[in-house]
Every structure is written in structure tokens, then in C-alpha cells.
């Protein structure tokens with residue numbers, strides 16, 4: 001059995017739901033009743049995941065969204081194999097920050113796979129008026145930059161596990177030499193322009 | 202005010218007499234040890250006697266950087282990368298002319314001239330205001346300031362930029378205080394134009410205290426017992442907090458590039474650090490005394506804890522400080538040889554841990570600047586609680602930003618060893634007992650005291666018990682301590698001993714070469730008994746010093 005380390009970084013505007021997303025994934029809980037606690041610097045969490053014969057240890061960096069840390073963000077995303085760039089579906093300005101982070105990653109971490117993640121989906125399902133970011137705008141953008149797109153809710157857990165599993169699978173396909181035939185590898189290694197629309201309803 | 206209705210007895214005669222009675226050696230100092238973990242300084246003498254330091258320019262700090270020195274000694278390259286990153290341009294999208302326009306609304310500023318308010322006294326470093334200028338009364342503006350609740354707060358803290366742009370206010374929204382802050386900026390700059398520095402304005406019970414630390418201006422407005430120098434010390438703490446999140450390098454370069462920058466953008470999420478700091482300063486003697494409160498522990502346990510940290514941290518290069526704190530009390534500090542921590546820096550670290558629960562959820566890796574250590578750059582802190590069931594938080598500070606995983610492992614081993622030697626239980630037991638009761642001292646007239654060892658920069662106090670149970674009684678007592686402290690440090694007439702008859706208690710304070718002691722007594726106690734009690738008290742503290750203070754200063 002092979003052990004592999006996968007570094008993932010969560011980026012996005014403050015109050016965007018990054019910490020909640022990670023806590024849902026790691027501990028399967030959501031503390032919506034507790035007051036919002038902004039992350040300071042970055043928090044680190046790890047989780048093991050089993051894919052076929054491979055055990056992958058994800059090291060996940062949950063960064064603080066405050067602009068103050070922008071200048072130091074490299075410490076956290078350097079060498080990341082995947083970045084989850086979060087935006088709050090109920091806050092239009094949060095998508096502007098997505099563009100900032102995507103540009104930054106394209107510039108400094110070319111090889112980092114990008115996953116766009118619209119958070120707090122339960123809120124927009126409850127009240128359609130709450131949605132401030134048009135779904136098609138985000139899919140168009142995801143296609144343009146060659147990123148995957150997910151819409152998640154940390155409250156209900158919708159799509160959260162799927163997001164991280166997808167990252168792990170993409171990582172394995174891209175970096176971990178498969179014991180199977182070579183040509184399959186080649187197909188998988190070609191940069192996927194396709195977006196995955198998980199749970200789009 | 203309490204002071205008006207109390208008779209205070211104090212003269213140098215009594216002072217000399219009492220000192221003889223105490224028979225305490227001149228250099229007696231319970232809590233002191235040959236080497237101190239903290240740097241001992243006298244901030245109040247600084248504030249009182251060298252006004253120049255009130256108006257210091259941060260740029261001097263660029264001359265030498267402790268962090269660079271550390272990095273060089275570790276054979277590392279200088280933080281070149283970060284330096285470039287921090288100096289990248291901060292463009293300000295907000296409207297430039299906004300402030301001017303608002304000040305232009307003359308109608309919104311009214312100057313009230315009510316004859317029954319005491320005239321304002323403006324204290325400056327050299328210039329005395331001429332009498333006709335004294336007639337200007339409290340300046341009021343519309344909006345928030347007319348809100349009675351806003352006015353009721355006994356202390357306000359404001360931060361504004363040199364250009365007068367609001368950065369922080371403890372109460373109310375900064376946006377609504379644009380005009381008020383504009384006035385504050387104007388006051389500062391008018392005095393500055395005359396080549397002077399404004400320090401404070403006194404109007405009735407209110408003090409307006411200014412601290413100019415360009416590119417920032419800090420203002421405290423209070424009608425509490427806090428004296429003007431004490432408020433300056435508080436403002437200094439607030440200023441240091443800003444540096445701790447931004448560094449002086451970043452702060453200066455931002456405003457060099459854009460005088461009108463809205464700093465609130467960079468302080469997002471830090472407001473709660475500021476709020477927490479501003480609030481605790483009104484009840485926590487740490488800030489008043491510029492000293493640190495230690496968690497009482499037997500010296501055996503404390504040494505085990507320190508040794509555990511030393512054992513694993515010494516294997517890691519570049520750990521500058523390892524700090525263990527529990528509920529605002531210091532458990533231990535392990536430091537790199539040659540480097541000591543300033544109590545103010547430690548206050549900021551404790552404030553950071555206290556103001557946020559987010560460290561409880563996961564281990565964190567965060568940049569932090571310790572301004573007294575080196576205001577020009579960041580250290581990197583690995584922050585984690587020891588255990589879900591133990592509210593002690595361990596901070597491992599380093600100059601190496603790539604050390605996270607090494608420190609994670611180091612921390613794991615430390616915690617393992619602490620478990621093995623039952624240190625967590627000992628910490629929890631001490632926290633649960635909430636310190637000690639004044640009755641343990643066995644002096645019946647004594648209600649409460651605060652003792653500071655000057656060279657150790659540490660203090661001790663028993664827990665607050667009856668009659669200091671309600672918030673109001675507790676804050677009255679703290680107000681008395683502030684008052685005593687102020688009288689003792691009064692620059693014109695520093696005192697050695699002060700016997701003060703309050704409305705509900707008798708207060709005594711006593712300064713010796715090595716310590717400061719402030720105590721509250723039953724209201725009917727005689728001067729003779731009180732002085733005798735103080736004498737016995739310091740001997741009790743001496744007996745307990747191993748438990749109450751950190752006497753060892755382990756290094757790595």
C-alpha cells in the first residue's frame with residue numbers, strides 16, 4: 001500500500017465559510033449557533049482517505065480570509081497540489097476575491113489544481129432571493145480557467161465529502177503512477193477542461 | 202468622585218516612620234530571582250519624565266532588527282521574499298476627498314459654551330494655553346455622539362490616521378465618527394504646527410489623552426479613575442497591538458504610499474483583539490503594573506513543564522520563545538539564550554489567545570509581531586491548546602516560516618511528556634481553585650492586595666472575594682488601585698508609602714526598591730496595624746514565592 005501526502009489549501013474572502021467547510025469534512029459537524037470566529041493566520045487539519053490500494057493523507061490549510069494576511073499567503077499555498085477557492089453564494093463581492101486568488105495561483109502555483117466552491121447553499125435553497133451569484137457566471141468562469149466547480153452546504157453537509165474525494169481522485173490520477181497500463185495514465189494526465197457539476201439542482 | 206470625599210493622609214514624615222517600623226531590608230524583593238524571564242522596565246517613569254518617548258517615530262526601529270539578526274545567526278537568508286511582499290502597493294479604493302467634505306459641513310460641528318462646566322485644561326509639553334483659548338468647551342457633533350448610550354461609556358478609545366481617517370472606535374461605528382475624529386486630528390495638528398505635542402485635555406471629570414505615533418493618532422476619553430499617564434500607557438498597548446498584527450514596516454509603508462488609506466481593511470478580524478484589550482485594561486492590573494500574572498504551581502511541577510519544553514525545543518533550531526499560558530496567566534516561558542520577552546509583548550500574546558476561540562478548534566500557524574522584541578517583522582507562531590480538557594495554550598515562536606511541521610512534532614512530544622508527568626492535571630487543579638484566598642495569608646484586616654516584584658515584572662494577587670463580589674465593587678476597588686498607583690508615581694512628588702482612607706475601605710500602598718505593594722483593609726484599621734500587616738504580608742509572599750512566581754528562567 002502506498003502512502004501519499006496531498007497538500008490542499010482553502011482560500012477565499014473572510015466569512016466565506018472555509019472553516020465551516022473543513023470542520024464539516026473533518027469532524028462532520030457544523031456549529032451554526034456559535035458566534036463566527038474568524039481564523040487567525042491559518043489552521044491546519046489532516047485526514048486520511050483510502051482510494052483503491054492507495055492511502056492518501058490530506059494536509060489541509062484553512063487560511064484566514066482577512067486581507068491582512070494576503071501578503072503572507074504564500075506560506076500557506078506554496079507547494080499545494082489543490083486549492084479550494086471559496087465564495088459565499090449569498091455575498092456577491094466574495095466572487096471578486098475568487099478572481100484574485102485564481103490569478104495569484106495561476107501566477108505562482110501553476111501546477112495547483114483549482115476547485116471553485118460556492119458555500120452556504122442551504123441558504124439559497126431556503127430562499128432563492130439570497131443567491132447573489134449567478135450559477136452560470138460561475139460555470140462559465142470555471143470553464144475558462146479549467147477548474148472544477150462545487151456548491152456546498154456545511155450546514156447540511158451537501159457535496160462536502162464529494163468535493164474532497166474528487167480532489168483526492170484527481171490527485172491520484174495526476175501524480176500517483178498507476179500500476180495499470182500506461183496509456184490510461186496518459187489520458188488522465190491531460191489537463192481536463194471539463195467541469196464537474198456536483199449536485200447541481 | 203471618590204477622591205473629593207476622601208481624606209488622604211500622607212506625608213514624608215509618616216513615610217519615614219513607617220519604613221522604620223517595617224524592618225524590611227532595603228533590597229527585599231519576594232519573587233525576584235537572579236535571572237528574569239521578563240524584561241523589567243519602568244514605563245511610567247518613561248511616560249512621565251521623557252515626553253520625547255511619547256512622540257516617538259517608528260522609523261528608528263528600522264535601524265536594527267532582532268529578527269534579521271536571528272536569521273543571520275541561524276545561517277538563513279534574510280526574509281527577502283516577505284519584505285518584497287509586504288511592500289507591495291496597497292491601493293485604496295475608497296473616496297479620497299471624503300474626510301475633507303465632511304469636515305466642511307460646518308453645521309454639524311457645534312461648540313458648546315456652557316458656563317457650569319469646568320474649564321478645559323490642555324496639557325502640552327511646554328506651551329501653556331492662554332486663558333481665552335481655555336473657554337472652548339466640549340466639542341459635540343451630530344449623529345452617534347448624541348446617542349445617550351454612547352455618551353455613557355466611561356472610557357472611549359479612538360484610533361485615527363494622521364490624515365484624520367477613522368480606524369477604530371471601541372463604541373459606535375467609525376463611519377459615523379468621521380467628524381469627531383476630524384476634530385481630534387485638527388487638535389493634534391494645530392498643536393503640532395506650533396512645534397509642540399498635545400498630551401491631554403481635562404474637562405470636568407473627563408480626560409482626553411492623546412498619543413501621537415505617526416502615522417497613527419490614538420485618543421482616550423475617560424471619566425474613570427485612570428490618570429492621564431495611565432491612559433497613555435493604555436494607548437501604548439493599543440498601538441502595540443496594531444503593530445503586532447501589521448508590523449511597523451507595513452504600517453509605515455502603507456501610509457507612505459497612500460496618506461488616505463483606510464486601515465480598517467487590513468484590520469478585518471482584529472477588532473475583537475482591540476475590543477478585548479481595551480476592556481481588560483479596565484480591570485486587569487497586568488497593564489497598570491506592566492507585569493505578568495503567573496499561574497500558581499509548585500516549583501516542582503513548573504520545572505517539569507519547563508524541562509519538557511526545553512528538552513524538545515532545544516532540538517529544533519530557531520525557536521525563540523515557547524510560551525505556555527492558561528486563562529490569562531503565565532505557566533512558563535522558555536527562551537532562546539540572550540533573548541528576553543517584554544511584559545507588554547506577553548500581554549499581546551495573551552490577549553490574542555484570549556480574544557479568540559478559533560485556536561481551540563485546530564492547531565494554527567500564524568504570523569505575529571512582538572513590537573518590543575522587533576516591531577519591524579513577524580515571528581511565526583505555532584499555536585495549540587494542550588488538550589481538549591485543559592485550557593492551557595502553547596505557543597512556539599520562531600523566525601523560520603517553514604517550521605510548522607517540525608514544531609507540530611515538537612509540540613506532540615511536549616504534550617506527551619506533560620501527560621506522563623501529570624502536569625495537565627496540576628494546571629487544571631490550579632485553574633479550578635482560582636488562585637488563592639486572602640484568608641490563606643492569615644491577616645484578618647487585610648481584604649485584598651496586589652504585589653509586584655519589579656525586577657521579575659511579575660505580580661500576584663489573591664482572588665477577589667467578599668466584599669468585592671459585584672462588578673461595581675470590583676471596579677471600584679480597581680479604581681482605587683489606579684488612584685494609589687497614580688499618586689505613588691506622581692512625577693512632581695513620588696511617594697514611598699501612602700495611607701488612604703476611602704469610603705468603604707482603607708488603602709495602603711508601599712514602594713520599595715524591589716517591589717510595589719497595594720492593599721485594601723477593613724475600614725476601621727489603624728495606620729499602625731495596616732503598616733504592620735503589610736510587613737507581615739511581604740514576608741508571607743516571600744515564603745510563598747516559589748509557588749506564586751516563576752523563579753527559573755530556562756533557556757534553549
Ligand SMILES: Nc1nc2c(ncn2[C@@H]2O[C@H](COP(=O)(O)OP(=O)(O)OP(=O)(O)O)[C@@H](O)[C@H]2O)c(=O)[nH]1
Nearest residue numbers: 014015016017018019020038039065120153154155
Ligand atoms: N447557513 C450556513 N451558514 C454557514 C455555512 N458555512 C458557513 N456558515 C456561517 O458563515 C459564517 C462564516 O463561516 P466561517 O467558516 O467561519 O468562514 P471563514 O471563511 O472561515 O472565515 P475567515 O476565517 O474569516 O476567513 C459562520 O457564522 C458560519 O456559521 C453554510 O454552509 N450554511
Ligand SMILES: [Mg+2]
Nearest residue numbers: 018019038039
Ligand atoms: Mg476561517
